[in-house]
Amino acid sequence: xxxxxxxxxxxxxxxxxxxxxxxxxxxxxxxxxxxxxxxxxxxxxxxxxxxxxxxxxxxxxxxxxxxxxxxxxxxxxxxxxxxxxxxxxxxxxxxxxxxxxxxxx
Numbered sequence: 001x002x003x004x005x006x007x008x009x010x011x012x013x014x015x016x017x018x019x020x021x022x023x024x025x026x027x028x029x030x031x032x033x034x035x036x037x038x039x040x041x042x043x044x045x046x047x048x049x050x051x052x053x054x055x056x057x058x059x060x061x062x063x064x065x066x067x068x069x070x071x072x073x074x075x076x077x078x079x080x081x082x083x084x085x086x087x088x089x090x091x092x093x094x095x096x097x098x099x100x101x102x103x104x105x
Contacts, residue, residue, distance in 0.1 A: 002097070002098045002099060002100040003036065003061050003062055003063050003064065003097075003098060004061070004062045004063070004064055004065045004067065004068050004095070004096070004097050004098065005059060005060070005061055005062075005094075005095070005096055005097075005098045006059070006060040006061075006062070006068055006071075006093075006094075006095050007057065007058070007059050007093070007094045007095075007096075008057070008058040008059075008091065008092070008093050009054045009056070009057045009058075009091070009092040009093075010054060010055070010056050010057075010058075010088045010089075010090065010091045010092075011053045011054045011055055011056075011088065011089045011090040011091075012055065012056065012087055012088055012089060013087060013088065013089045014089075016087045018056070021083070021084065021087050022040065024080055024083060024084070025038075025040070025058065025080070025084075026038070027080075028076050028077060028080045029060065031074075031076045032071055032074050032076060032077065034062055034063075034067035034068070034070050034071050034074075035060050035061070035062065035071060036061045036062060036063060036067075037059075037060070037061040038058070038059070038060050038061075039058075039059050040056065040057065040058045040059070041056070041057055042055055042056050043055055043056070043057070052090075053089075053090060054090065054092070061098075065097065068095060
């Protein structure tokens with residue numbers, strides 16, 4: 001599935017309980033049907049100078065851009081974004097139509 005992707009890479013503030021944020025994000029994506037898949041990970045291999053302090057990546061997949069647009073305006077997303085925004089020190093956000101170069105085996 002190619003579709004439309006929403007990629008968020010963050011560095012959380014020092015005092016943030018990341019597990020609480022992760023639970024909130026998993027709850028959010030379970031409430032919004034337009035999110036077709038959600039995955040996340042924490043960097044464990046990157047060299048500090050290359051990752052520039054970023055520690056976590058989150059990736060959501062939507063069938064099309066319009067589904068992503070609906071997600072952004074969904075009340076659950078708006079509510080969670082307020083909490084998420086206060087927890088982050090740095091963020092990179094990319095939203096893009098994806099090109100499938102190699103299908104999963």
